[in-house]
Amino acid sequence: MRIAFALLAGLLSLGAQAAPADFVSFDRERWPEQLNSPALFDVASRAEILSFARVLHESEMLDEPALKARLGLRQINLTVVRAVRARLWQRLWTSYQQAQRSCEQDASFCYPVESMADLRTQAAVFAEDVGSFYTEWVEPSHQFHTRYLDEQLRKAALFPQTTSEVAKLSDRERNGEELNDRMFLLTFVSGPAPQGGSTDALADYLRRQKLDGIFFVLGNRLQQRRDAGPLGELYAGQCVGIQGWEYRSHAQWQDWQDSLRRSQARVQADLAEQYVPLFRPPYGQRRADGEAFLDSQQLRVSLWDIDAQDDGPLSAEASAQRVLTLMLLWRKGVIQFRDGLPKAQPALEWLLQHTAQSGIGWEGCREYARLE
Incomplete structure (x- = not known):
């Protein structure tokens, strides 16, 4: 009976996760x-x-x-x-x-x-x-x-059968609402890309713009980058959090604790100066009973409230226009791009160009990591 229930719960979670996303943007020319x-x-x-x-x-x-x-x-x-x-x-x-x-x-x-x-x-x-x-x-x-x-x-x-970023499970979780008016935090997930790819270019672009963000890395992809050659200055000036060992729901995964331990150890060993103790759950899915373990690892869940949807059919410009519209709506928040995909940088370039005189500010990644 327990096995059947577990299988059913897993299928329900998978079905919700795999449902087609309604990728939607707004043409700011309007x-x-x-x-x-x-x-x-x-x-x-x-x-x-x-x-x-x-x-x-x-x-x-x-x-x-x-x-x-x-x-x-x-x-x-x-x-x-x-x-x-x-x-x-x-x-x-x-x-x-x-x-x-x-x-x-x-x-x-x-x-x-x-x-x-x-x-x-x-x-x-x-x-x-x-x-x-x-x-x-x-x-x-x-x-x-x-x-x-x-x-x-x-x-x-x-929710909460299938958890997501739409609601917090506790007051210890962050989702951008704790920021001040007109302040936004840049975050990037699902990386790093292979050597010489989109992550390298994006991190370099951020440095040239004198901006920083939090890169939530996958342990297995960081391991692959490390095996291919030195990480060097890949994340210099940036912050690095963890997203687990694989891009996989940590709500139904039996080895979710090991996923966090392994990825945390990898980042702390290779990127000690850039490491911040924040966990971005894939799909926003995490366990309601996971807070005690996260506390034991000195980790906090870091959600988002502005998703660029740059992993689907939207063009880079459409993705940026979606982000800008939601920035206008919420006036503060945590923006999520995917640095392992090529649309993140051109989308960010468009966004910076169209907000340069708007009076908004970009939250420092280390300042955000220290927020209580």
């Missing part, structure tokens, strides 16, 4: 202004917040059968869905308050919103009177946020 000042960043931020709030409000009108049909699921954890919705509303309210600070410089999308109730009310009607200047943005933004919200609600509906 937005009529460049983000060439902090005030214009705030204008675009207020607009995206209201657009997503409208979609979130609409989703609350669905009853349980309708929500199941929309998400393509037979069963949903409605308790978690409601909790995630409540957290999203709180983030939207906080973000909108921050974005309102520049309303004296530019009053676009500044409404008399004094409470979360006001935000809900305004979100339901704001699209009716945005003015002709922003008309071409309204519907594409609505479509993007509808699909993006579905991503989040589907993960919430499966």
Whole structure:
């Protein structure tokens, strides 16, 4: 009976993990202004917040059968869905308050919103009177946020049977919400690539831009790089966390503890100066009973809240546009790129070019690692 149950749990987890991702981006050309000042960043931020709030409000009108049909699921954890919705509303309210600070410089999308109730009310009607200047943005933004919200609600509906980055399992986990307004952390996963590949080029590009990020490495790929030749200055000036020995769910893997031990030992031995005690779980999947072991290894789970989706059909530019739209929406967070794939660097280049004058900041990887 136990074996049958374990097999069933594994199949359910695999099915959720293997479900086709809804890769979605937003063409920033639909937005009529460049983000060439902090005030214009705030204008675009207020607009995206209201657009997503409208979609979130609409989703609350669905009853349980309708929500199941929309998400393509037979069963949903409605308790978690409601909790995630409540957290999203709180983030939207906080973000909108921050974005309102520049309303004296530019009053676009500044409404008399004094409470979360006001935000809900305004979100339901704001699209009716945005003015002709922003008309071409309204519907594409609505479509993007509808699909993006579905991503989040589907993960919430499966949680905690299938864990993901959509919710934390404890207050010790990090997901970007602990950052200050306008601050973003760059993170990279699934590397390193073979010698001379995309990881080398990306790390070098970051150094030239005087930026740093956290590279969450896979133990087996780091071992392969080490066997092929010296690591040298590959991660010089960067931070290195672990993602386990293989890119594999650590929620159902019997040897998950050994995976963390081996990868941690490899990084500490080869990259002691760059090592930070953070674990990025593949797929965001980790065990609810794993915190004691993580504590014994002096590790903390580091999730993300802005996924570039650069591992699918999106072009590098579309991936960057998705990231920028979510940066405007959440106004802070942890961005996840995949340094083992070639789209990460051109996507990052586009992103830096289009935010250079926007007043945002990039969190230092060591400062983030020290946060409590």
